[in-house]
Structure formats: structure tokens, C-alpha cells
Amino acid sequence: MTNEITVAIPTFHADQIRAFEIIRRNRFVAGRCGRRWGKTLLATALASNDAAKKRFVGIFTPDYKRQTEIFHELKGILRPVISEANKVDGIIRTISGGRIDFWTLEDENAGQSRSYHRVIIDEAAFAKANMLAIWERSIRPTLVDYQGKALVISNTNGV
Secondary structure (H helix, E strand, C coil): CCCCCCCCCCCHHHHHHHHHHHEEEEEHEEECCCCCCCCCHHHHHHHHHHHHHHEEEEEEEHHHHHHHHHHHHHHHHHHHHHEEECCCCCEEEECCEEEEEEEEECCCCCCCCCCCCEEECCCCCCCCCCCCHHHHHHHHHHCCCCEEEEEEECCCCCC
């Protein structure tokens, strides 16, 4: 008898598969995609795979409202392997030891003192603060310990 647990990762469409191959081969990737392309689905697939495999992920969103959708998507995907999920604290822990932390870009110190295998910045174009300053001061240093990867995705927000 085996103790394996299956986690169903979302299925990608053809463009997401191409994007995934680029993400897989590169440490830092920025993607600008139109509305309804499936940016959040791509992000949840990456984050859930990492968390199930004992990795640490930081997800950064412009505000709490946008964070809610990705939190619930990940909670649904990872349900069979969640040891703790707390929306208020912005954390999902898996039974394997993986963790996903949720941060808003309204906090310019978001992520400081953490270490991640991957960070995902979702809907970066909507950040009200200076995104480049937050990246340099707070987010990029979280990738040093594990030589982590970063994915920044957004639509253009009219730009």
C-alpha cells in the first residue's frame, strides 16, 4: 500500500506551455499578457508544484483584493496536501514542508527577511508604489539563499 497523494495541477493552453518553457529555462522572467490569457492560472500551477515539492514561494500582488483570488485557487489545488492555510496571515503550508507566503505591494517592505525558491509578482502593472524600488530593496534579496527564480506577470494596465 502506498501513501501517495495526488495534486491536480491546472492544464495549460498552447501559449502557456510556451511560456512555461521560457520560465523553466530562465531565472528571471517578465510576461505581459492580455486579459483572460491565464496569467493567474500559470502562477498557481508554478506555486502549487513548488509548494508540494518542499519549496518556498512568495506571491506578491498589488493589493489584498487581487490576492484573494490566487489564495483561493491555490488552496483548492493544494487541498490534499495542506497542513495550514490562513488567509489573514497570508500563508499556505504543505505537509511536505513547502510554504507559500502572500504579500501585497502596498507594503514596500514586503517579503523582507524571507527566503524563497520562487517569487511571483502577479498584476505588477497595478502596483501603486514604485515597483522597481520594492523589487530591489525587498523582493530580489529573498531569492539569494536558494538562487531562486522570479516571474513577473501582468497585463499592460493601459501602458
